[in-house]
Amino acid sequence: xxxxLEELFxxxxxAVVGASQAPKKAGHQIVANxxxxxxxxxxxPINPAGGEILGCPCYPTVASIPNEVQLVILSAPSRATAxxxxxxxKRMDEKGDLIGVVCAAAGFAEVGTDEGRSQQELLASFxxxxxxxxxxxxxVGIIDTxxxxxxxxxxxxxxxxxxxxxxSQSGALGAWLxxxxxxxxxxxxxxxxxxxxxxxxxxxxxEGIANLGADPGTKVLGVYIEGSPKARDLAxxxxxxxxxxxxxxxxxxxxxxxxxxAKSHTGSMAGADALYxxxxxxxxxxxxxxxxxxxxxxxxxxxxxxxxxxRTFILTQAGGPGIICVDECSAxxxxxxxxxxxxxxxxxxxxxxxxxxxxEPEGHADITAAADAGxxxxxxxxxxxxxxxxxxxxxxxxxLFLDLEGMARSMVERLAALRAEGINKPxxxxxxSGEWVMPCRRVLEEGGLPTxxxxxxxxxxxxxxxxxxxxxxxxxx
Amino acid sequence: xxxxLEELFxxxxxAVVGASQAPKKAGHQIVANxxxxxxxxxxxPINPAGGEILGCPCYPTVASIPNEVQLVILSAPSRATAxxxxxxxKRMDEKGDLIGVVCAAAGFAEVGTDEGRSQQELLASFxxxxxxxxxxxxxVGIIDTxxxxxxxxxxxxxxxxxxxxxxSQSGALGAWLxxxxxxxxxxxxxxxxxxxxxxxxxxxxxEGIANLGADPGTKVLGVYIEGSPKARDLAxxxxxxxxxxxxxxxxxxxxxxxxxxAKSHTGSMAGADALYxxxxxxxxxxxxxxxxxxxxxxxxxxxxxxxxxxRTFILTQAGGPGIICVDECSAxxxxxxxxxxxxxxxxxxxxxxxxxxxxEPEGHADITAAADAGxxxxxxxxxxxxxxxxxxxxxxxxxLFLDLEGMARSMVERLAALRAEGINKPxxxxxxSGEWVMPCRRVLEEGGLPTxxxxxxxxxxxxxxxxxxxxxxxxxx
Numbered sequence: 001x002x003x004x005l006e007e008l009f010x011x012x013x014x015a016v017v018g019a020s021q022a023p024k025k026a027g028h029q030i031v032a033n034x035x036x037x038x039x040x041x042x043x044x045p046i047n048p049a050g051g052e053i054l055g056c057p058c059y060p061t062v063a064s065i066p067n068e069v070q071l072v073i074l075s076a077p078s079r080a081t082a083x084x085x086x087x088x089x090k091r092m093d094e095k096g097d098l099i100g101v102v103c104a105a106a107g108f109a110e111v112g113t114d115e116g117r118s119q120q121e122l123l124a125s126f127x128x129x130x131x132x133x134x135x136x137x138x139x140v141g142i143i144d145t146x147x148x149x150x151x152x153x154x155x156x157x158x159x160x161x162x163x164x165x166x167x168s169q170s171g172a173l174g175a176w177l178x179x180x181x182x183x184x185x186x187x188x189x190x191x192x193x194x195x196x197x198x199x200x201x202x203x204x205x206x207e208g209i210a211n212l213g214a215d216p217g218t219k220v221l222g223v224y225i226e227g228s229p230k231a232r233d234l235a236x237x238x239x240x241x242x243x244x245x246x247x248x249x250x251x252x253x254x255x256x257x258x259x260x261x262a263k264s265h266t267g268s269m270a271g272a273d274a275l276y277x278x279x280x281x282x283x284x285x286x287x288x289x290x291x292x293x294x295x296x297x298x299x300x301x302x303x304x305x306x307x308x309x310x311r312t313f314i315l316t317q318a319g320g321p322g323i324i325c326v327d328e329c330s331a332x333x334x335x336x337x338x339x340x341x342x343x344x345x346x347x348x349x350x351x352x353x354x355x356x357x358x359x360e361p362e363g364h365a366d367i368t369a370a371a372d373a374g375x376x377x378x379x380x381x382x383x384x385x386x387x388x389x390x391x392x393x394x395x396x397x398x399x400l401f402l403d404l405e406g407m408a409r410s411m412v413e414r415l416a417a418l419r420a421e422g423i424n425k426p427x428x429x430x431x432x433s434g435e436w437v438m439p440c441r442r443v444l445e446e447g448g449l450p451t452x453x454x455x456x457x458x459x460x461x462x463x464x465x466x467x468x469x470x471x472x473x474x475x476x477x
Numbered sequence: 478x479x480x481x482l483e484e485l486f487x488x489x490x491x492a493v494v495g496a497s498q499a500p501k502k503a504g505h506q507i508v509a510n511x512x513x514x515x516x517x518x519x520x521x522p523i524n525p526a527g528g529e530i531l532g533c534p535c536y537p538t539v540a541s542i543p544n545e546v547q548l549v550i551l552s553a554p555s556r557a558t559a560x561x562x563x564x565x566x567k568r569m570d571e572k573g574d575l576i577g578v579v580c581a582a583a584g585f586a587e588v589g590t591d592e593g594r595s596q597q598e599l600l601a602s603f604x605x606x607x608x609x610x611x612x613x614x615x616x617v618g619i620i621d622t623x624x625x626x627x628x629x630x631x632x633x634x635x636x637x638x639x640x641x642x643x644x645s646q647s648g649a650l651g652a653w654l655x656x657x658x659x660x661x662x663x664x665x666x667x668x669x670x671x672x673x674x675x676x677x678x679x680x681x682x683x684e685g686i687a688n689l690g691a692d693p694g695t696k697v698l699g700v701y702i703e704g705s706p707k708a709r710d711l712a713x714x715x716x717x718x719x720x721x722x723x724x725x726x727x728x729x730x731x732x733x734x735x736x737x738x739a740k741s742h743t744g745s746m747a748g749a750d751a752l753y754x755x756x757x758x759x760x761x762x763x764x765x766x767x768x769x770x771x772x773x774x775x776x777x778x779x780x781x782x783x784x785x786x787x788r789t790f791i792l793t794q795a796g797g798p799g800i801i802c803v804d805e806c807s808a809x810x811x812x813x814x815x816x817x818x819x820x821x822x823x824x825x826x827x828x829x830x831x832x833x834x835x836x837e838p839e840g841h842a843d844i845t846a847a848a849d850a851g852x853x854x855x856x857x858x859x860x861x862x863x864x865x866x867x868x869x870x871x872x873x874x875x876x877l878f879l880d881l882e883g884m885a886r887s888m889v890e891r892l893a894a895l896r897a898e899g900i901n902k903p904x905x906x907x908x909x910s911g912e913w914v915m916p917c918r919r920v921l922e923e924g925g926l927p928t929x930x931x932x933x934x935x936x937x938x939x940x941x942x943x944x945x946x947x948x949x950x951x952x953x954x
Contacts, residue, residue, distance in 0.1 A: 170797020183911025320647020
């Protein structure tokens with residue numbers, strides 16, 4: 001019985017083979033990331049030259065570390081595999097405490113050479129024999145923001161706890177998301193766990209998905225899939241995960257060329273795309289195309305309450321962008337205009353400039369550039385109080401006269417007051433545009449509301465939430 | 478015969494009615510924008526209280542300005558229309574030099590009240606009678622980066638000259654683009670002219686499009702259309718423009734709800750969407766959906782050489798994002814894999830890491846995270862030298878070991894050398910991700926290459942360029 005992947009996420013004692021004092025090396029950044037994550041359970045750089053790396057004393061070998069070591073991260077060239085395996089063997093013979101290896105190095109089976117394959121098999125067979133789980137080779141490994149394990153060499157990750165987890169067959173895709181999250185208005189997006197599986201010599205994307213699907217700390221799961229020879233097991237794992245929580249998936253190889261590129265990347269067979277599409281639909285997987293769509297959806301699911309249905313009100317201070325949003329909602333397939341009561345229409349009119357256009361068409365109010373911060377917040381409250389409204393998209397373009405930051409602060413307060421009254425609906429603030437609106441977006445994001453830089457992004461995230469909510473309703477007895 | 482809109486773009490002498498000393502007022506920002514644009518032909522704030530605004534002495538009335546005044550910008554409340562018209566009438570009786578009025582104020586016909594309509598008619602009929610052109614009301618007016626006229630009250634515009642022009646029925650949409658362009662990696666996107674037409678009491682979207690279509694300084698034209706009662710004239714103007722240069726259009730009202738929202742915004746009838754779609758296709762208008770797509774396309778057309786065809790090579794350092802790009806290209810409908818010669822394949826292999834995957838599938842090389850800056854630039858050169866390649870998408874994810882900024886500098890130099898040899902093809906650098914890659918993107922953008930933060934954005938811009946190139950080829954005798 002192999003050990004569960006679960007144990008690796010909480011590993012006590014981590015050795016970094018190939019640790020380096022040179023800041024541009026992966027073997028340096030892994031140590032830096034572990035320290036930045038706040039890992040406290042014993043970090044041991046392995047470097048025959050001795051010395052210290054970022055304050056951590058180096059050991060010549062894994063076998064020579066006196067304390068407990070559960071996880072070994074490999075950042076040395078693949079040609080060093082034989083000597084590394086010897087060191088690990090010695091460790092197991094003497095202490096027997098290793099439970100996992102993350103092989104961050106590339107140059108194994110993915111290269112397609114006999115040498116690459118045999119180096120990978122050397123490492124993998126040793127791990128199998130000693131019941132050590134192997135992640136990779138050719139991956140960036142795992143992060144757990146609770147245990148503070150971070151085996152990646154991605155610079156600039158902000159380790160903020162949250163409910164999002166990611167399982168990816170591409171390290172670059174994971175890196176893209178993590179770097180992007182560190183560049184959001186609030187400078188962070190909370191997440192729970194992250195795993196990239198690379199060549200899948202042992203732990204594969206299926207096991208990654210199964211772990212995160214079962215993990216109670218994971219509220220929403222994002223996956224990037226190139227393919228698996230075990231398509232049925234993959235479908236089972238992802239379907240089980242989707243029965244427990246929203247699962248958003250990018251499955252590449254939609255085209256023949258894409259499928260071939262996937263094969264030469266991690267050696268995965270992409271499989272017939274239509275088949276995946278059908279299975280995903282049946283299992284309730286939310287299929288997305290781009291990493292931006294994936295990230296937007298994950299953030300919405302993690303931060304916002306689930307909409308009760310698709311009845312959406314568009315509250316806009318900007319005419320054109322509001323109409324673009326109406327068009328996008330209509331094209332979404334599941335967003336419908338909220339029909340508010342006459343009392344609500346009167347309540348909106350009472351708190352917005354006279355020149356505003358309210359409910360022409362239904363589910364839409366253009367409060368115009370004459371609207372001040374108070375008008376925005378008061379109108380939002382009036383809309384949220386209507387029982388016919390499931391979700392609100394709020395659009396505003398920075399103008400001179402509008403105190404956007406003040407609006408954001410006041411909105412966060414008002415929403416908290418409404419929640420205390422039991423009114424808690426998803427709100428999608430679209431704040432335009434560029435650097436000028438960052439202070440406003442920062443206040444909103446720090447207040448728990450993801451913000452968007454274009455209506456279509458908000459519409460897509462909302463549409464995914466509605467799709468999930470409606471499916472969950474149907475699948476209830 | 479009314480004066481041509483053309484004259485307004487080069488107006489000598491501008492008066493700002495409703496100019497204010499308060500920095501949060503439109504009537505202050507208009508003065509600030511004129512000064513920031515570098516307007517030197519006489520700027521006259523009108524304020525009965527006298528004093529100065531940003532160093533410009535105020536005049537009590539337009540009639541009292543001793544120097545030539547061709548353009549008057551109105552930023553006073555609509556209820557002041559009668560007294561403003563009296564002032565302008567006096568000016569015309571005494572000096573007769575006004576040729577245009579830009580009415581930035583709202584509260585006219587778009588409100589739908591009798592009073593709003595009658596204020597608008599008062600202003601419009603005076604302008605008609607005196608052969609003064611009127612832009613607006615309810616608009617942000619015009620910008621010309623050559624004459625330095627800027628009647629807008631949008632904060633933070635960077636007035637950099639370029640070949641892009643915009644005609645928009647939404648001021649907010651224009652503001653969105655301009656603010657966004659000031660927030661790009663290089664902090665600027667060059668543009669030529671900008672016009673928003675608001676309520677179209679005189680100058681309408683058709684005349685805006687006709688002007689920019691004929692303007693030799695406009696290399697590519699972006700339009701945002703809500704609708705026009707003169708659909709035939711609109712089709713004629715935009716078709717004529719498209720026979721001269723690429724025209725990218727957002728036409729809202731794709732849905733019934735969107736059409737109704739457009740009507741209540743600027744009173745425009747959207748018209749049957751399928752009709753517009755057919756006409757646009759026939760006329761060679763490139764229809765886009767979102768402002769991001771519009772902006773991306775405009776930047777590509779302005780900065781990059783036209784591709785000779787759709788044969789595209791994807792050069793990626795990141796596996797997953799590269800495969801996503803292959804899928805997006807396949808879905809584009811007009812991008813095809815470039816088939817390079819065996820000599821080119823050998824040339825690529827000679828300059829990239831051994832573990833790279835070259836032309837599996839065709840038109841794609843994954844040079845892997847082991848690729849350094851030189852590998853990127855050398856491989857790009859090898860690809861560009863192949864006669865079977867019309868365009869290149871280059872994808873890279875920041876890693877520790879990659880000197881991204883150095884790569885950017887070296888790429889800009891290498892491309893200049895290739896251009897000197899006569900090799901000049903469009904290149905789409907996708908640089909991932911977030912704030913971490915801004916220095917690299919800045920170098921590339923200052924070197925004349927727009928950069929992208931996701932493959933799908935680059936693919937869409939390239940696809941628009943191919944669509945235009947192929948149509949231009951077909952329409953040649």
